[in-house]
Amino acid sequence: MNFTVLTMAEQIILTLAALMLFTSFLLLAQTRLLTLIHIFALQGALLFATTLVIAFTYGRHHLLISAALTLGLKVFFIPIQLQKLVTRLDIKREVEVVGNPSLIMFGAAALVLFSYYAVLPIRELSMLATRNTIAVSLAIVLLGMLLIISRRKAVVQVVGFMCMENGLMFAAVAATQGMPMVVEMGVALDVLVAAILFGIFFFQIRTEFGTLDVDKLNLLKEVD
Amino acid sequence: MNALYLTLLLPLTGAVILAFCGHMRIAGRLNLLVCIATFITSLQLAVDVFFNGSILTPLNFFYVDAFNVYLVLLNSFVGMTTAIFSSPYMAHEQSIGKVKAGGMRLYHSMYQGFLFTMLLALLTNNLGILWVAVEGATLATVLLVSLYRTPESIEAGWKYFLLCGVGIAQALFGTTLIYFAAVQIMPDNNQALMWSVLYEHASELEPTVLLLAFVFLIVGYGTKIGLVPLHNWLPDAHSEGPTPMSAILSGLLLNIALYAVVRFKMLIDPALGSNIAGHIMMGFGLLSFLVAGLLLHRQRDIKRMFSYSSIEHMGLITFAFGIGGPLATFGALLHMIVHSLTKSAIFITVGHAAQVCQTQSIDKIRGLLKTQPEIGWGLLIGTVAIAGLPPFGVFTSEFLLFSATIKSFPWLVISLLFGLSVAFAGLFRHVQPMVFGECPTGQVKVKANMWPVAVHLCIILWLGIAVPDVLAGWIDQATIMITGKGVL
Numbered sequence: 001m002n003f004t005v006l007t008m009a010e011q012i013i014l015t016l017a018a019l020m021l022f023t024s025f026l027l028l029a030q031t032r033l034l035t036l037i038h039i040f041a042l043q044g045a046l047l048f049a050t051t052l053v054i055a056f057t058y059g060r061h062h063l064l065i066s067a068a069l070t071l072g073l074k075v076f077f078i079p080i081q082l083q084k085l086v087t088r089l090d091i092k093r094e095v096e097v098v099g100n101p102s103l104i105m106f107g108a109a110a111l112v113l114f115s116y117y118a119v120l121p122i123r124e125l126s127m128l129a130t131r132n133t134i135a136v137s138l139a140i141v142l143l144g145m146l147l148i149i150s151r152r153k154a155v156v157q158v159v160g161f162m163c164m165e166n167g168l169m170f171a172a173v174a175a176t177q178g179m180p181m182v183v184e185m186g187v188a189l190d191v192l193v194a195a196i197l198f199g200i201f202f203f204q205i206r207t208e209f210g211t212l213d214v215d216k217l218n219l220l221k222e223v224d
Numbered sequence: 225m226n227a228l229y230l231t232l233l234l235p236l237t238g239a240v241i242l243a244f245c246g247h248m249r250i251a252g253r254l255n256l257l258v259c260i261a262t263f264i265t266s267l268q269l270a271v272d273v274f275f276n277g278s279i280l281t282p283l284n285f286f287y288v289d290a291f292n293v294y295l296v297l298l299n300s301f302v303g304m305t306t307a308i309f310s311s312p313y314m315a316h317e318q319s320i321g322k323v324k325a326g327g328m329r330l331y332h333s334m335y336q337g338f339l340f341t342m343l344l345a346l347l348t349n350n351l352g353i354l355w356v357a358v359e360g361a362t363l364a365t366v367l368l369v370s371l372y373r374t375p376e377s378i379e380a381g382w383k384y385f386l387l388c389g390v391g392i393a394q395a396l397f398g399t400t401l402i403y404f405a406a407v408q409i410m411p412d413n414n415q416a417l418m419w420s421v422l423y424e425h426a427s428e429l430e431p432t433v434l435l436l437a438f439v440f441l442i443v444g445y446g447t448k449i450g451l452v453p454l455h456n457w458l459p460d461a462h463s464e465g466p467t468p469m470s471a472i473l474s475g476l477l478l479n480i481a482l483y484a485v486v487r488f489k490m491l492i493d494p495a496l497g498s499n500i501a502g503h504i505m506m507g508f509g510l511l512s513f514l515v516a517g518l519l520l521h522r523q524r525d526i527k528r529m530f531s532y533s534s535i536e537h538m539g540l541i542t543f544a545f546g547i548g549g550p551l552a553t554f555g556a557l558l559h560m561i562v563h564s565l566t567k568s569a570i571f572i573t574v575g576h577a578a579q580v581c582q583t584q585s586i587d588k589i590r591g592l593l594k595t596q597p598e599i600g601w602g603l604l605i606g607t608v609a610i611a612g613l614p615p616f617g618v619f620t621s622e623f624l625l626f627s628a629t630i631k632s633f634p635w636l637v638i639s640l641l642f643g644l645s646v647a648f649a650g651l652f653r654h655v656q657p658m659v660f661g662e663c664p665t666g667q668v669k670v671k672a673n674m675w676p677v678a679v680h681l682c683i684i685l686w687l688g689i690a691v692p693d694v695l696a697g698w699i700d701q702a703t704i705m706i707t708g709k710g711v712l
Contacts (some may be wrong), residue, residue: 121432134404141397145390157386164393171400176407179400180414183352187396190359194389197366201382208375217379220460223522 009057010129013174016050017136020170021112024143027163028108029101033155034092037082040159044074047166051173063178069188070169078162078195085202086155091212096153104150108143115139133174140167154205154212158198165191227268228279228286231296232343234262238336246325248318251332252311258336259304262343266300269293274694280349284418287349290701291557295483296346298561302475302568303339305676309572310335310468312671316579317466322372331371331466337364338472345480351417352403354484355396358448361477362388369465380460387457388447395444395484401437402491405429419487426494434492438501441488442508448481450535451542452512459523462531463584467575470527474534475568479560482538486545490706493548505546510639512539517643520650525584526574529654530567533610536647537563540640544625547632550709555624557699558691562617562684566609569680573602576672577658586654591663596670600659602677607655609684611648617687 006014023043030036048070055063086092115138119131144164148157169187172179179187202212209216238258245251270293273279278289288296314331317323323331341364345357362385370381399417406416409428415421422429443454450458462470485505492501516535523529537559544556576599581589593600609616622644629637686692691699696712704710 118436122430122436134401138397141393148386148390154382161386161389161393164390168393168396168400171397172403176400176404179352179403180350180417183350183356183417186353186356190356190363193360193363194385197363197385200367201370201378201385204370204373204378205382208373208378214382217382219376219379220383220464222456222459223519 006129009053012053013050014129014132016046016053017133017170017174020046020050020166021136021139021143024140024147024163024167025105025108027159028104028143028147028150031096032092033086033094033096033153034083036156036159037079037086040082040162041075041079043163043166044070044079047170047173048075050170051178054173054177058177060177062181062184063173065181066169066173066178066184066188069184073188073191073195074162074166077192081195081199082155082158085199089202089206089212091153091155094153096151096156099150104146108146111142111146112139115142130175134171137167137171137174140164140170143167152213152215154202154214157214158195161198162191162195227265227272228281228288228347230265231262231269231300232340232347234258234265235336235340235343238262239333239340242336243329243333245332246329248315248325248328251328252315255332255335256304256307256311259300259307259339262339263300263304266296266343270297274698280420284349284415284420286347287418287420288347289705290698291486291705292346292483294557294561294695294698294702295479296343298479298564299339299342299346299476302472302564305679306468306471306475306568306572307335308676309471309575309673312673313468313575313579314466316670323466327371331368334364334368335468338368338477342476342480346483349419351399351419351422351487354419354487355392355399358395358445358481358484359389359392361480362392362448365461365465365469365473365477368469369461371466371469372464374464377464380457380464384457384461387454391447391454392444394440394447398437398440398444398488401433401440402429402488405433405437419491422491426491429491429495431496434495435500438488438492438504442485442501442504445481445484445488446508446542449478449485449538449542450512451508451539452515452535455512455516455535458535459528459531462534463525463527467527467571467578470531471568471571471575474531474571475564478534478538479564482541482545482560485542486706489545499548502546502548505542507546509539509541509543509546510636512536513543514539514639514643514646517647517650520647521653523654524586526578526586526589526654526658527571527584529586529651530570530574533647533651534563534567536643537567537610540622540625544628545706547628548707549628549632550703550707550711551624551631552628553707554699554703554711555621555628557702558687559618559621559625561695562621562687563610565680566606566616566618566684569677569684570603570606570610572677573599573606573674576670576674577603579670579672580667581664582666586658588664589658590661591667592659594663595667596672598674599672602674602681603655604659605681606677607651609681611651612644615685615688616681617684620688620691 147160
């Protein structure tokens with residue numbers, strides 16, 4: 001891979017993409033809730049930086065609004081709310097048991113390879129930068145899913161869900177230089193409402209089950 | 225044109241007003257009133273489209289054609305009849321203390337919010353907004369599933385939220401890929417997600433990107449359709465939420481998600497020049513059809529049982545759209561109507577039956593014919609209709625689907641027939657003792673309004689005997705749009 005043929009902006013975007021992927025791995029490895037939330041905020045900040053770089057380099061100024069939304073929602077609002085919640089429910093020190101950490105890491109690495117393999121046949125992706133960004137965003141989405149299925153705490157599942165959203169926004173911003181404004185606003189609105197609903201659910205689950213362990217949510221079965 | 229905006233604005237205003245309306249009787253009436261008004265405007269919209277053809281608003285933001293207009297009409301019709309049922313039903317639920325006043329405000333407001341998001345998903349021309357609206361439909365209903373605040377309902381709500389949220393995220397990735405393919409050939413980025421524009425340029429889009437996108441789209445929207453193996457949220461959400469919600473979830477929401485998939489298939493087929501997308505749909509559809517039929521037998525909750533029947537029918541429709549010929553598509557479009565009318569009628573009846581017996585457990589519901597004959601008959605006739613027996617409309621559409629399958633994939637008919645008979649046995653095995661069995665003590669009559677059920681079943685009967693020209697014309701036009709050839 002020859003990085004010197006890329007423009008400065010493309011190099012920055014690729015570096016940010018690599019960092020975002022790296023934070024996804026950090027999320028998977030992290031077992032403490034509070035640190036997990038901080039890493040998630042860091043990923044949001046990286047997404048914010050990517051959006052800014054693209055907005056200025058390609059002169060797509062409507063992306064500035066999208067960047068502001070990312071900053072407000074993913075870097076401040078959601079992490080702060082989650083942090084408050086974790087403190088209030090007094091679960092911030094809880095160390096989570098992850099199934100088998102090394103196995104999950106191997107799985108994650110395999111998912112990244114798979115993402116690159118999946119986007120390989122696309123002819124229009126002969127441009128190095130775009131191919132990488134689409135593969136990385138797909139990998140972030142898949143790693144978010146892995147985070148959801150490998151953990152038992154409802155809070156971590158929400159972080160996984162929002163991590164997937166980060167991957168999607170990254171795809172929209174880095175690969176296509178932003179979706180039309182109205183769509184971005186709609187998506188941001190959905191994320192905001194989802195974040196609020198998640199908060200409501202935490203309290204409902206906590207009241208009824210006395211824990212935020214989703215393993216306890218096993219009353220309903222496919223067949224009995 | 226005005227009818228279009230009114231159809232969207234009415235439920236949206238309704239949602240806002242009902243959020244502040246705490247009086248139970250007034251709220252129920254107001255809810256119904258908004259639904260009736262929405263139905264009238266959508267009828268007006270349908271008449272417009274019938275006489276003047278497709279409508280495209282300035283800036284291409286909304287698009288109405290034969291394919292979505294009949295779904296809009298169906299949506300507002302079922303929304304209206306379910307609102308008739310909902311008012312006394314929810315009053316009863318409140319009187320036995322299952323819901324509090326705040327819960328009722330949430331319920332009514334979200335009922336309208338849900339109808340709004342579905343209508344928006346149907347009417348919008350922008351594929352991004354389509355995604356936003358379908359996700360919005362999840363968000364509007366997720367708190368309704370956990371409305372009763374029992375541990376089971378909260379579990380169901382959480383499952384619904386997380387599974388559908390994660391699933392639908394895949395669809396957004398697919399949409400982004402489509403946009404990525406579109407901006408390569410279109411100068412104006414703002415038009416690159418407009419369905420009508422994309423449809424004109426469909427054959428120029430990069431096929432490999434589209435195929436990758438379609439895989440994500442079918443997984444994403446397929447979660448919402450309830451396709452096996454992505455269906456786990458569906459029976460839970462249907463059985464634990466309030467019954468009017470089950471009726472519109474099953475009757476309408478599943479259709480909307482399938483509508484989205486078919487819209488994308490229409491873009492992808494010309495680009496790929498083959499029916500790979502169709503084959504993926506056939507695989508998912510057939511699997512859902514067979515698995516759901518088998519799972520029907522093992523259910524103990526009456527609403528869970530009928531939600532598996534919904535999965536089965538959605539599987540059949542997905543399969544039919546997958547085959548893709550004019551006859552199969554015509555049958556699938558017709559089946560969407562008859563399934564949603566029949567299924568919402570059944571859920572309404574089931575809601576009353578559960579109130580009569582004070583339980584949803586199949587083992588404890590007995591002797592409905594003796595206690596309250598109209599509910600017993602409603603359940604029996606509804607089940608006969610949904611099982612696909614003549615002379616009801618489900619028979620007509622299934623007959624068309626089977627004929628189309630015999631033409632294109634003769635050996636698959638065996639598995640279809642097998643699935644159909646398994647589901648038939650499963651339904652009647654449970655329904656027969658519920659309707660005819662000995663009446664246990666302690667059952668009381670409830671105030672049941674069976675008019676919506678009667679109207680739905682009459683329409684199904686009508687569609688079974690003769691499909692009216694107007695409807696057949698619309699479906700045929702939609703078939704021409706989807707497959708390029710009509711049936712009539």
